Amino acid sequence: xxxxxxxxxxGYDELAAxxxxxxxxxxxxxxxxxxAALAERLDASSQxxxxxxxxxxxxxxxxxxxxxxxxxxxxxxxxxxxxxxxYEDYRRIFDSRDGLRLRGTVxxxxxxxRHYIALPGYTEQFVARLGYEPFPGTLNVDLVEESRRDRxxxxxFDPVHIDGWEDAERTYGPASCYPAAxxxxxxxxxxxxxxxxxxxxxxxxxxxxxxAPDRLRDELALEDGDEISIYVGxx
Numbered sequence: 001x002x003x004x005x006x007x008x009x010x011g012y013d014e015l016a017a018x019x020x021x022x023x024x025x026x027x028x029x030x031x032x033x034x035x036a037a038l039a040e041r042l043d044a045s046s047q048x049x050x051x052x053x054x055x056x057x058x059x060x061x062x063x064x065x066x067x068x069x070x071x072x073x074x075x076x077x078x079x080x081x082x083x084x085x086x087y088e089d090y091r092r093i094f095d096s097r098d099g100l101r102l103r104g105t106v107x108x109x110x111x112x113x114r115h116y117i118a119l120p121g122y123t124e125q126f127v128a129r130l131g132y133e134p135f136p137g138t139l140n141v142d143l144v145e146e147s148r149r150d151r152x153x154x155x156x157f158d159p160v161h162i163d164g165w166e167d168a169e170r171t172y173g174p175a176s177c178y179p180a181a182x183x184x185x186x187x188x189x190x191x192x193x194x195x196x197x198x199x200x201x202x203x204x205x206x207x208x209x210x211x212a213p214d215r216l217r218d219e220l221a222l223e224d225g226d227e228i229s230i231y232v233g234x235x
Contacts, residue, residue, distance in 0.1 A: 010059035015086060017042060017052040018061055022075055022083055026062070030074040081152040088153030099180075099233030100154070102147040102208065106217070106226045109140040109209070116198075117211060121165035121172060126211075129160050130177060130194060138196065138209040139182075139216040141228065148206050154178060154197065157233050164199070173199045180210065181231045188220050195232055 020041050025031050039049035053073065056062040061079035065072040075083075088100065116122060118136040127133050143151060159176035166172060177194040193212040208230065210216060222228070 010055050010061060010082075013042075014052045014055045014059070014061075015082065017049065018056055018075065018079055018083060019086075021056075021062065021073055022079075026073055026075045027080060027083075030065075030072045032067070032070050033073045034070045081155075084149060084152040085155045088150070088156045099231045100150065100157070102141075102143055102150060102230045102232065104141040104143040104147060104208065104228065104230070106222045106224055106228060107140050107142045107207075108224055109138060114138075116172070119172065121167065122162060122175075125162050129162065132192075132213040134211040134213060135215045137215065138211055139193075139222070141208045141210065141230065143206055143208060151205050151208065154195070154232065159197075160194070162196075175199060177211070178232050180233070182210065182216065182220065183229045183231070184220050184222070185227045190214075190216060190219055195230065 017038060020038060021031070021033065024033075026033075033053070035046045035049045035053070038053070039046045042049055042052070044052075053062070053064065053071070056079070057064050059078075060076060061082055062073050062075055114137040117126075117134050117138065123133055154176075157178055159178050162175040162177060164172055164174040175196055175198040177196050180193050180195045181189060181191040182193055183189045190212065193210050193216065196209050196211050210230070212219075216222065220228075
């Protein structure tokens, strides 16, 4: 992981420092940090602790304001996502579950999925890499608050990559597809679907799109407002 300037790398040592900052309350607000105190917790020198804080700052994972007797530090949204991804990695190690569970409610999209999924440049890749031609449209899900935070853990899974492409009119961006299964509130299930995350999208972290060979609304008798669980990583 590199910062915007590319000058300093953010790796496991820096994430360890980020963890201690979060434990001290820097996720909830700005906290005062002493390089000497942080160095003691990291079993490193004060100079090393200072370099790790600088790397976190340049990587966009924290914001800092220097003071005469230390510095004020707060973890950014990017830093929180990095910690969440680490958490999910460890949860997958120690938890008996094989995948990530996300919960949400079915909602109507803007109709863009129907257009893009059916484009030949995407369809050919879906068939070759996912093993099926998706129904021309996506199932849109509004994630509950907890699952919005957990959504960052998608980064810990290996996706199926769909390449970007272009035609005579425009360029179309790449996307990542994550194997998934769906379960409704009444116990009906559908396996063999994929959560699709376009590199360029109008959706934010609160929504997830799903594709499948069939129209999922019909297969699971879904309507807007119905609650479903999505198990990512379910082959």
